[in-house]
Amino acid sequence: MEKKTALITGANAGIGLALADRLLTEFPSIHLCLACRSKSKAEEAQTMLKEKHEEADICVLLVDVSNLESVYRAAEAIKKQYKHIDYLYLNAGIMPVSSVDWSHFWQCLFSSKCVDMFRTGDGLLKQVDGVTTDGMKQIFATNLFGHFALLKKVNSVLGGANRTTQVIWTSSSNAKKSAFMLSDIQHQHGSEPYSSSKYATDMISVALNERFNQQGIYSHTTCPGLVMTNLTYGILPSWFWTLLLPLLILIRIFTPTMNYSPYNGSEALVWLAKQPPQGIDPMCKYHSRLNWLGNRYVEPKKVNSNFIFLNYLFEIQLQLDVDISIAQKAYEELDKMETAIHKGIKLS
Numbered sequence: 001m002e003k004k005t006a007l008i009t010g011a012n013a014g015i016g017l018a019l020a021d022r023l024l025t026e027f028p029s030i031h032l033c034l035a036c037r038s039k040s041k042a043e044e045a046q047t048m049l050k051e052k053h054e055e056a057d058i059c060v061l062l063v064d065v066s067n068l069e070s071v072y073r074a075a076e077a078i079k080k081q082y083k084h085i086d087y088l089y090l091n092a093g094i095m096p097v098s099s100v101d102w103s104h105f106w107q108c109l110f111s112s113k114c115v116d117m118f119r120t121g122d123g124l125l126k127q128v129d130g131v132t133t134d135g136m137k138q139i140f141a142t143n144l145f146g147h148f149a150l151l152k153k154v155n156s157v158l159g160g161a162n163r164t165t166q167v168i169w170t171s172s173s174n175a176k177k178s179a180f181m182l183s184d185i186q187h188q189h190g191s192e193p194y195s196s197s198k199y200a201t202d203m204i205s206v207a208l209n210e211r212f213n214q215q216g217i218y219s220h221t222t223c224p225g226l227v228m229t230n231l232t233y234g235i236l237p238s239w240f241w242t243l244l245l246p247l248l249i250l251i252r253i254f255t256p257t258m259n260y261s262p263y264n265g266s267e268a269l270v271w272l273a274k275q276p277p278q279g280i281d282p283m284c285k286y287h288s289r290l291n292w293l294g295n296r297y298v299e300p301k302k303v304n305s306n307f308i309f310l311n312y313l314f315e316i317q318l319q320l321d322v323d324i325s326i327a328q329k330a331y332e333e334l335d336k337m338e339t340a341i342h343k344g345i346k347l348s
């Protein structure tokens with residue numbers, strides 16, 4: 001059997017690192033490419049994984065997904081090194097937060113929105129954005145556009161006549177339709193850039209399936225739930241989260257999204273790799289879940305039929321509802337943006 005290849009962006013920490021570890025356990029002969037922006041952090045992760053999986057075949061690729069020149073260089077290196085990629089995990093992401101709105105937290109705690117607040121974090125966080133060296137909004141560039149550009153440039157080593165590629169995005173329960181505007185795809189004007197970037201991710205995945213399933217390329221989005229990583233330690237300090245642990249375990253009775261460990265959070269990402277891609281519903285997002293007994297499972301949830309009567313009754317915000325035609329337009333918009341930017345970047 002031919003060896004499988006998986007590439008993971010943001011593989012040196014958090015969910016990406018746990019995923020790398022779990023893939024090596026599930027598929028001991030897999031070739032893993034850790035695509036990270038920091039050489040030292042990537043090599044540290046590589047050493048750690050090799051200590052645990054002695055026979056592992058792991059390499060490091062340097063890429064800063066928020067920098068298009070770096071993305072194009074990485075794409076060239078990928079095309080030189082690989083004939084085919086089986087799993088492309090687009091996982092790297094950022095969520096810079098300046099503060100938690102505790103008054104909103106207390107208000108929601110005693111309302112019908114309580115469970116939804118713990119599930120999505122909607123309205124609780126003041127999200128802050130920056131600008132990249134390419135002049136793009138940082139969160140959009142990191143979470144979505146850099147990955148989109150990478151996908152476009154490595155298309156020749158994805159899918160094929162007799163082989164498939166699974167593109168697996170790490171999205172979020174924080175994805176929010178009302179945060180996204182097609183006319184402001186980078187989210188230059190709103191105050192929820194992370195929610196917008198993750199909603200756009202869910203849409204782009206749907207559009208990718210429409211376009212590329214026939215070429216053997218399948219795209220799926222996942223939701224890791226709430227996981228303790230550098231991302232969440234940027235919201236509240238790690239000691240605070242440790243104190244909250246008993247409470248988070250209690251909250252699991254009401255919502256199975258309190259995964260806590262990156263290992264649990266990567267459940268859906270690993271599960272997808274074990275499925276034949278043709279059998280996976282392209283209109284679903286795959287959620288890593290943990291029930292109150294501590295058992296892990298994966299829950300597929302439709303991205304285009306979120307409008308259920310109970311949501312309406314309890315005034316819970318409609319978060320998703322992806323429209324295929326808008327998804328196609330968003331894809332075309334990103335495609336146009338990438339083509340224009342690519343013209344201006346010359347690789348030496």
Ligand SMILES: NC(=O)C1=CN([C@@H]2O[C@H](COP(=O)(O)OP(=O)(O)OC[C@H]3O[C@@H](n4cnc5c(N)ncnc54)[C@H](OP(=O)(O)O)[C@@H]3O)[C@@H](O)[C@H]2O)C=CC1
Nearest residue numbers: 010013014015037064065066092093172226227229230231
């Ligand atoms: N933690 C959670 O509760 C949830 C996380 N997610 C998503 O999971 C994904 C992984 O995040 P998580 O593991 O939590 O967070 P971490 O901060 O632990 O990991 C993020 C990874 O992405 C990398 N990264 C960030 N920016 C760039 C960049 N410009 N170029 C290349 N790599 C980059 C980081 O590298 P470096 O170490 O160098 O910073 C790191 O390896 C993200 O997409 C996030 O949105 C979704 C839902 C919930």
Ligand SMILES: CC(C)=CCC[C@@H](C)[C@H]1CC[C@H]2C3=C(CC[C@]12C)[C@@]1(C)CCC(=O)C[C@@H]1CC3
Nearest residue numbers: 100117118119120121124172173174226235244
């Ligand atoms: C008592 C207690 C548990 C307080 C914590 C309140 C909030 C800080 C968290 C409640 C739900 C969390 C959440 C996220 C961040 C932290 C919370 C808002 C995310 C937005 C982190 C990034 C994601 O992609 C989704 C998470 C959803 C839940």
